[in-house]
Amino acid sequence: MRIAVFGATGATGRKVVDEALRQRHGAWAFTRRRESWLLGRPGLLPVMGELTDPEAVTRSLAARDAVIVTLGHREDSPPDLMEKAVTRILEGMQLHRVKRIIYLSALGVGDSRERFNVYGRLLGPLFYARAHRDHERAEQLIRSSGLDWTIVRPSRLTDAPSQGYQVNPAQLSFAASLSRADLARFLVDQLETREHVRASPLVTALPASARKPIAAEPAAA
Numbered sequence: 001m002r003i004a005v006f007g008a009t010g011a012t013g014r015k016v017v018d019e020a021l022r023q024r025h026g027a028w029a030f031t032r033r034r035e036s037w038l039l040g041r042p043g044l045l046p047v048m049g050e051l052t053d054p055e056a057v058t059r060s061l062a063a064r065d066a067v068i069v070t071l072g073h074r075e076d077s078p079p080d081l082m083e084k085a086v087t088r089i090l091e092g093m094q095l096h097r098v099k100r101i102i103y104l105s106a107l108g109v110g111d112s113r114e115r116f117n118v119y120g121r122l123l124g125p126l127f128y129a130r131a132h133r134d135h136e137r138a139e140q141l142i143r144s145s146g147l148d149w150t151i152v153r154p155s156r157l158t159d160a161p162s163q164g165y166q167v168n169p170a171q172l173s174f175a176a177s178l179s180r181a182d183l184a185r186f187l188v189d190q191l192e193t194r195e196h197v198r199a200s201p202l203v204t205a206l207p208a209s210a211r212k213p214i215a216a217e218p219a220a221a
Contacts, residue, residue: 001025001026001065001066001191001192002025002026002028002063002064002065002066003020003025003026003027003028003064003065003066003067003068003191004027004028004030004047004060004061004064004066004067004068004098005017005020005027005028005029005030005067005068005070006030006051006067006068006069006070006071006085006089007030007069007070007071007072007104008027008029008030008031008038008070009029009031009033009035009038010070010071010072011157011159011180012070012072012104012157012180012183012184013029013070014037015180015181015183015184016068016070016184016187016188017029017038017044018184019181019184019185019187019188020068020188021041021042021043021044023188023191024043025043025188025191026043026044026045027043027044027045028044028045028046028047028060028064029044029045029046029047030047030049030051030056030057030060031046031047031048031049032048032049032050032051034046034048047059047060051071051081051084051085051088052084054088054091054092057085057088057089057091057092058088058091058092058095058096060092061089061092061093061095061096061098062096063096064096064098065098065100066098066099066100066101066102066191067089067093067098067100067101067102068101068102068104068187068188069085069086069089069101069102069103069104070104070187071085071104072104073130073131073134079130079133079134080134080137081134082134082135082137082138083134083137083138083141085138086103086138086141086142087141089101090141090142090145090147093145093147094145098147099147099148100147100148100149100191101142101145101147101148101149101150102149102150102152102187102190102191103138103139103142103149103150103151103152104152104154104183104187105135105138105139105151105152105153105200106131106132106135106153106154107153107154107155107156107202108132108153109132109135109136109139109153110136110139110200111200112153112200112202139151139200143198148194148197148198149197149198150190150196150197150198150199150200150201151199151200152183152186152187152190152196152200152201152203153200153201153202153203154178154183154202154203154204155172155176155177155178155202155203155204155205156175156176156177156178157177157178157179157180157183158177158178158179158180159179159180160177160179161179161181162179162181162182162185163179163182163205163206164182164205164206164210165178165182165183165185165186165203165204165205165206166203166204166205166206166207166210167186167196167201167202167203168201168202169202169204172202172204176204176205177204177205178203178204178205179205182203182205183203186203
């Protein structure tokens with residue numbers, strides 16, 4: 001499948017690009033700066049541009065089958081970063097008739113707030129209120145688009161090795177986590193399934209009791 005990845009140079013976006021190539025998808029990585037790891041990789045094409053440039057965003061969506069959005073807020077990000085970026089992405093998708101979008105949102109946005117335990121429901125708005133409001137506006141645009149969307153809400157992200165993931169646990173603590181490698185696998189896996197189309201799955205790590213043991217290294221002779 002031919003996909004466009006927005007946020008490709010971020011910590012999660014890099015994992016998504018790696019996973020997409022591992023699964024033999026063709027990836028266009030939308031980026032405002034040329035980085036060495038993007039160059040010379042079979043199946044990967046960097047597309048230079050700024051999210052504030054509608055023509056660049058639209059150009060990156062030509063001849064694509066799907067879009068994965070992994071953009072994230074930084075301290076200096078405008079409060080409407082996601083809303084404006086998603087507006088331009090959706091316009092480009094409509095123009096080029098791209099139907100599938102997978103959007104990385106955040107745990108605590110919308111009705112997922114109720115999946116936290118009581119501590120998470122109290123602490124989440126204190127730390128992430130601005131980003132969550134922006135995600136909520138972006139999510140509403142996506143839901144109203146008429147496209148085949150999946151809005152993914154992961155627990156706290158880490159750079160730990162893959163541990164496996166679970167989808168839609170009944171409840172989880174504010175400290176629950178998920179490795180970026182497992183999140184990337186879940187995001188890319190959605191390209192080949194309709195299980196979560198027009199749904200907002202919550203994704204977190206498998207509990208320790210359900211993880212497969214890692215094989216021990218053979219002893220030296």
